[in-house]
Amino acid sequence: xxxxxxxxxxxxxxxxxxxxxxxxxxxxxxxxxxxxxxxxxxxxxxxxxxxxxxxxxxxxxxxxxxxxxxxxxxxxxxxxxxxxxxxxxxxxxxxxxxxxxxxxxxxxxxxxxxxxxxxxxxxxxxxxxxxxxxxxxxxxxxxxxxxxxxxxxxxxxxxxxxxxxxxxxxxxxxxxxxxxxxxxxxxxxxxxxxxxxxxxxxxxxxxxxxxxxxxxxxxxxxxxxxxxxxxxxxxxxxxxxxxxxxxxxxxxxxxxxxxxxxxxxxxxxxxxxxxxxxxxxxxxxxxxxx
Amino acid sequence: xxxxxxxxxxxxxxxxxxxxxxxxxxxxxxxxxxxxxxxxxxxxxxxxxxxxxxxxxxxxxxxxxxxxxxxxxxxxxxxxxxxxxxxxxxxxxxxxxxxxxxxxxxxxxxxxxxxxxxxxxxxxxxxxxxxxxxxxxxxxxxxxxxxxxxxxxxxxxxxxxxxxxxxxxxxxxxxxxxxxxxxxxxxxxxxxxxxxxxxxxxxxxxxxxxxxxxxxxxxxxxxxxxxxxxxxxxxxxxxxxxxxxxxxxxxxxxxxxxxxxxxxxxxxxxxxxxxxxxxxxxxxxxxxxxxxxxxxxxxxxxxxxxxxxxxxxxxxxxxxxxxxxxxxxxxxx
Numbered sequence: 001x002x003x004x005x006x007x008x009x010x011x012x013x014x015x016x017x018x019x020x021x022x023x024x025x026x027x028x029x030x031x032x033x034x035x036x037x038x039x040x041x042x043x044x045x046x047x048x049x050x051x052x053x054x055x056x057x058x059x060x061x062x063x064x065x066x067x068x069x070x071x072x073x074x075x076x077x078x079x080x081x082x083x084x085x086x087x088x089x090x091x092x093x094x095x096x097x098x099x100x101x102x103x104x105x106x107x108x109x110x111x112x113x114x115x116x117x118x119x120x121x122x123x124x125x126x127x128x129x130x131x132x133x134x135x136x137x138x139x140x141x142x143x144x145x146x147x148x149x150x151x152x153x154x155x156x157x158x159x160x161x162x163x164x165x166x167x168x169x170x171x172x173x174x175x176x177x178x179x180x181x182x183x184x185x186x187x188x189x190x191x192x193x194x195x196x197x198x199x200x201x202x203x204x205x206x207x208x209x210x211x212x213x214x215x216x217x218x219x220x221x222x223x224x225x226x227x228x229x230x231x232x233x234x235x236x237x238x239x240x241x242x243x244x245x246x247x248x249x250x251x252x253x254x255x256x257x258x259x260x261x262x263x264x265x266x267x268x269x270x271x272x273x274x275x276x277x278x279x280x281x282x283x284x285x286x287x288x289x290x
Numbered sequence: 291x292x293x294x295x296x297x298x299x300x301x302x303x304x305x306x307x308x309x310x311x312x313x314x315x316x317x318x319x320x321x322x323x324x325x326x327x328x329x330x331x332x333x334x335x336x337x338x339x340x341x342x343x344x345x346x347x348x349x350x351x352x353x354x355x356x357x358x359x360x361x362x363x364x365x366x367x368x369x370x371x372x373x374x375x376x377x378x379x380x381x382x383x384x385x386x387x388x389x390x391x392x393x394x395x396x397x398x399x400x401x402x403x404x405x406x407x408x409x410x411x412x413x414x415x416x417x418x419x420x421x422x423x424x425x426x427x428x429x430x431x432x433x434x435x436x437x438x439x440x441x442x443x444x445x446x447x448x449x450x451x452x453x454x455x456x457x458x459x460x461x462x463x464x465x466x467x468x469x470x471x472x473x474x475x476x477x478x479x480x481x482x483x484x485x486x487x488x489x490x491x492x493x494x495x496x497x498x499x500x501x502x503x504x505x506x507x508x509x510x511x512x513x514x515x516x517x518x519x520x521x522x523x524x525x526x527x528x529x530x531x532x533x534x535x536x537x538x539x540x541x542x543x544x545x546x547x548x549x550x551x552x553x554x555x556x557x558x559x560x561x562x563x564x565x566x567x568x569x570x571x572x573x574x575x576x577x578x579x580x581x582x583x584x585x586x587x588x589x590x591x592x593x594x595x596x597x598x599x600x601x602x603x604x605x606x607x608x609x610x611x612x613x614x615x616x617x618x619x620x621x622x623x
Binding site: 168 | 322324345346348350351353355356357358359360361362363364365366367368369371386387390391394395396
């Protein structure tokens with residue numbers, strides 16, 4: 001089902017709210033993984049707005065859909081969603097990454113409700129997602145498993161061990177997503193260690209691979225629905241994104257994989273985000289008028 | 291529980307086969323048990339499980355990192371995965387996944403890790419696993435068990451299913467010498483088994499060193515030396531009470547393991563002793579901070595001084611080196 005205009009506007013608003021939360025949380029923490037959180041927040045918002053079957057009252061519900069965020073360093077983005085659902089208190093975000101907080105940079109599944117896997121060491125999540133999806137089949141459950149990887153993460157060999165096995169087992173209702181923001185800590189991926197031709201790599205491992213604009217909710221929604229419907233082979237959706245999306249001084253700059261910001265920079269970022277959101281809404285309205 | 295092994299089974303089946311048969315019997319009753327391997331189904335003897343429960347057997351190919359990660363995912367979703375690989379691959383190749391995906395997340399995965407120590411001695415040092423106890427013992431949330439023989443392996447596998455949380459079970463390649471005649475000796479995780487009573491020295495051993503220690507105690511007895519033997523199958527959580535009792539009663543302790551002396555059984559016992567405020571004459575037998583040469587298991591055990599002769603000699607040395615003349619413990623601290 002395509003997104004209605006109302007749904008689209010609601011998701012845009014939610015993503016905007018989460019983007020602002022990322023900046024506010026970073027201000028409280030002093031620093032954070034801004035770039036990768038801002039690139040993945042759109043797909044994460046879409047998943048939790050439209051796809052994830054969860055129970056806000058019961059984070060451990062055994063039939064819930066799973067979200068394995070393999071790029072664990074984007075925790076500062078994920079907590080915005082968890083706080084919105086109510087798994088954690090909004091107030092908890094004020095002590096994100098501080099001593100005594102249950103919210104570390106890389107979230108602990110045993111401490112934070114709604115987190116399905118403790119990730120952070122890269123290249124682990126896809127294997128965990130594979131096991132989760134195989135268990136659904138073994139236990140006769142119909143939950144879906146979504147796994148979000150980073151693109152730099154795909155330089156890890158273990159990702160391809162998992163990819164080979166997923167191509168082989170083709171476990172039910174497992175959707176692999178890669179936040180292809182083109183940047184990693186030390187530079188642009190193609191300068192540090194090239195991963196292209198990226199789609200071809202996934203195809204070679206038995207996947208149906210597609211690339212969509214990772215900031216286009218309609219395109220992403222369509223691709224995820226198609227992936228869930230498809231049973232002949234697993235799907236990898238490569239999300240073409242921009243690291244630091246929406247914030248002028250971050251956008252597209254690999255230096256903002258992780259960084260600290262001052263209150264002034266935070267205010268500037270929030271102004272940028274408001275402007276970014278207004279332009280998104282205006283584009284939707286223009287389209288509606290045409 | 292239908293498992294009723296006796297020494298007859300144990301002489302017929304290798305330790306790996308006993309593991310597989312035990313797991314099959316448990317799997318009959320518990321549909322949550324699944325078996326995973328990384329192209330070592332044949333070597334780890336888990337093939338019979340594959341035949342009997344084909345839809346509960348997962349072949350991951352030569353990709354241990356993925357297998358342990360997937361096992362964590364399965365466990366978090368409610369299954370009880372038993373992984374079968376070589377100890378060297380569990381503890382070294384896939385350590386990051388074992389550390390983060392299994393131990394940190396308290397995933398209910400049972401890691402059966404075979405060909406441990408120098409039991410696959412001929413395969414070469416790349417296949418010896420002589421650091422795994424030290425490595426695995428350092429991981430929080432993990433129970434580390436080294437069964438003495440096939441019978442104990444059956445008991446451990448059974449106990450592991452009843453325990454909620456990750457367990458590392460270190461077994462050997464091939465047949466182990468018989469230590470136990472049947473299953474009914476009251477096996478309990480974390481509780482050492484006293485196999486011989488003694489007053490002059492306590493030999494604390496695990497795995498293949500347990501049988502050697504019993505033999506050694508028997509030889510020492512002929513020399514008039516009374517040696518206690520403890521099968522310290524659980525390295526973590528270790529049986530502090532048994533260690534301190536041995537320290538108090540015999541005041542000489544030797545640890546024996548098919549493993550480096552650094553950080554393994556010997557290290558674990560030393561930690562308990564050091565923190566107790568008590569002291570006793572103490573020696574660790576095992577690989578003396580070296581890699582092992584290549585050879586048959588029994589030859590390598592002799593080379594590393596963890597066979598019967600090596601243990602007997604170490605006890606004699608220790609008796610010579612004892613730190614005081616009188617046997618009065620009360621004047622010590």
